[in-house]
Amino acid sequence: xxxxxxSPSSVSASVGDRVTxxxxxxxxxxxxxxxxxxxxxxxxxxxxxxxxxxESGVPSRFSGSGSGTDFTLxxxxxxxxxxxxxxxxxxxxxxxxxxQGTKVEMK
Amino acid sequence: EVRLVESGGGxxxxxxxxxxxxxxxxxxxxxxxxxxxxxxxxxxxEWVSILYSGGGTVYADxxxxxxxxxxxxxxxxxxxxxxNLRAEDTAVYYCARHPRYISSWFDFWGxxxxxxxxx
Numbered sequence: 001x002x003x004x005x006x007s008p009s010s011v012s013a014s015v016g017d018r019v020t021x022x023x024x025x026x027x028x029x030x031x032x033x034x035x036x037x038x039x040x041x042x043x044x045x046x047x048x049x050x051x052x053x054x055e056s057g058v059p060s061r062f063s064g065s066g067s068g069t070d071f072t073l074x075x076x077x078x079x080x081x082x083x084x085x086x087x088x089x090x091x092x093x094x095x096x097x098x099x100q101g102t103k104v105e106m107k
Numbered sequence: 108e109v110r111l112v113e114s115g116g117g118x119x120x121x122x123x124x125x126x127x128x129x130x131x132x133x134x135x136x137x138x139x140x141x142x143x144x145x146x147x148x149x150x151x152x153e154w155v156s157i158l159y160s161g162g163g164t165v166y167a168d169x170x171x172x173x174x175x176x177x178x179x180x181x182x183x184x185x186x187x188x189x190x191n192l193r194a195e196d197t198a199v200y201y202c203a204r205h206p207r208y209i210s211s212w213f214d215f216w217g218x219x220x221x222x223x224x225x226x
Binding site: 032034036042043044045046049050055087089091094095096097098099100101 | 218
């Protein structure tokens, strides 16, 4: 199975901060990577697909980059509604696997 | 509007069976690949199974031989039959849609249904 490792596991930040989350795959997954946002008690929401393609309706302050084994999700200016847990997911092979999550908390 | 509504979860004893349902609206289930993804309490996301539009299936090793994914086309509903349940199957189970023609990521999710396996 392809292992997905996110860092950090949690980050404390303030509104307006730039936040960067990294995701590393245990093998080359090309650009077969997605990012999700999950708020407590809610289903995940797809933010970015194909490593860098922003989903319709997702604010432009979210961006994704990377290919191969190393990927990044950046929130350019953190907003109050962005406090949540973020997951990466590889789509290169089965089983589909997720990172362990990164919780973005209020400082 | 795309909607996915899961039902069928509950408290079940180890070794028991449950069938989860996922009623879809706003799109046709048989035109998309569909998956089940679960999340144990306080834990991360774990993909469980996929049903291709052509009827093929793939399962995670942790559920292979115990779970069966299927759909009812006229009812536009996805199912997950879960047999021989174990404590480690306790989780919120989400049904999730894949974008059309690709089995990569999940573009719409239901709200989830909780399955608790305990004696």
